[in-house]
Amino acid sequence: MGALLIILLIIFVLLCMGIRIVPQGYVFVVENLGKYHATLQAGFHVIIPFIQRVAKRVSLKEQVADFPPQGVITKDNVIMQIDTVVYFKVADPKLYAYGAERPILALENLTATTLRNLVGELELDQTLTSRDNINSKMRVILDEATDPWGIKVGRVELKNIIPPEEIQRSMEKQMKAERDRRETLLEAEGHKQASITRAEGDKQALVLKAEAERDAAIARATGQAESIRLVYEAEAKGIEMLKEANMDERVLLIKKLEALEKMGDGRATKIVVPTDLATAAADLTFKTEMLGFGNNTPIDTKAVKPAKAKAEDPCCIDDDKGATTQHFAKGEHVDFQA
Structure with missing residues (x-):
């Protein structure tokens, strides 16, 4: 009985020594008496102790x-x-x-x-x-x-x-020069864009100013045209009203004289009097004289006009003149053809 127990115990120990559990992601390379026998995948396996052995544990992971x-x-x-x-x-x-x-x-x-x-x-x-x-x-x-x-x-x-360090220093200098170049280019591009933007703004401002001046000029011209049209329409309506009122020539003559009076208020240097207006004024003056409204003071046509003083000869005095010259100067010459 004791020997049987010992044999069973030895078998149990051998079985335990032959049990192999392979983890996931690994494989076991098994050798049989020093020669490749099999590759055990993940799971439960049993090998023969002392005859088979795990030669290498291999990971299948990256x-x-x-x-x-x-x-x-x-x-x-x-x-x-x-x-x-x-x-x-x-x-x-x-x-x-x-x-x-x-x-x-x-x-x-x-x-x-x-x-x-x-x-x-x-x-x-x-x-x-x-x-x-x-x-x-x-x-x-x-x-x-x-x-x-x-x-x-x-x-x-x-x-x-x-x-090497020398190459690193030269590369750093090269990189710094490249960064400076890019910075300069970016600044120049920024100034360029700013100049273009300012020029575009000035252009738009000039265009808007010109459009505003044009609109203002059009508005002023339209206003002036409208005012002129209204003036002429008023004058035309006034003429129509005068025609409808059957105004005679005497009223028109008075209007002409009033206009002539305004023209001769002393501001103008030249006054052009129409022929018909001058004739009408003369006719009106004649009629007022006939009716006794004008100045009836008679004019003496026989009155002796005062003699004008003889102007001195700027050339020379009478004593220095010759006989012929003095004869004509005193008026003693007689025209025989008369």
């Missing part, structure tokens, strides 16, 4: 390998430090376990050599501006090279590109 900076030389002989990040996962656990002794170290060295080859074909400026191109080329090369190791490379990224 892994990130951040490699330290590597010194590379560009085509124009510039030495700089570049560190890379590789995203990969195990595609074949058997190849991953038996394809390379240290797959991660092999991937690191392969990444460094591939990076040196690619950067060595580019100059410094191209290296700084061609990250995507370098990343895609490295991913293709690493993926093909790691297929025998059971590794699938998903992405490769250049994390940092560190040029």
Whole structure:
């Protein structure tokens, strides 16, 4: 009875030693007497103790390998430090376990050599501006090279590109000069836009002012035309009213004389008297004289007019003149033809 219990206990211990539980996202590579036997997927498994063993635990998750900076030389002989990040996962656990002794170290060295080859074909400026191109080329090369190791490379990224200090200082100066240039261009563009805006504003102001002056001139001309039209309409209505009132020529003559009186108020230097108006005035003066309303003082036509004083001859006095000249000057010459 005791021996049976011991045998059962040994069997139970062996079974416990052979139980393997594989987590999700992992696989176990099992060897049978040192030779590959199977790959255990996630779940509950039992192996034979002392005959079978788990040779390697492999993660099927995507892994990130951040490699330290590597010194590379560009085509124009510039030495700089570049560190890379590789995203990969195990595609074949058997190849991953038996394809390379240290797959991660092999991937690191392969990444460094591939990076040196690619950067060595580019100059410094191209290296700084061609990250995507370098990343895609490295991913293709690493993926093909790691297929025998059971590794699938998903992405490769250049994390940092560190040029020498002299290059960094020159790049900083270049960047500062570029920023100053852009600032100058922006200021010039701003002044240009401001000048254009001011010119457009002045133009609009002049246009609006001209339109306002035009409208004002049109309004003034319209007002003057309307006032002239109203004046002429009033005069026409006045003439029509005079016609309707049967005004005779005497009233019209009086109106003409009143107009003549206004014209001769002393403000005008010249007065043009119409012929019919002058005739009418003479006729009216004659009639008033006949009726005794005018000035009836008789004019003496026989009155002796006072003799005018003889003007002195500015040329010479009478004593200096000759006999003939004195004869004509005294009026003693007789015209025999008379």
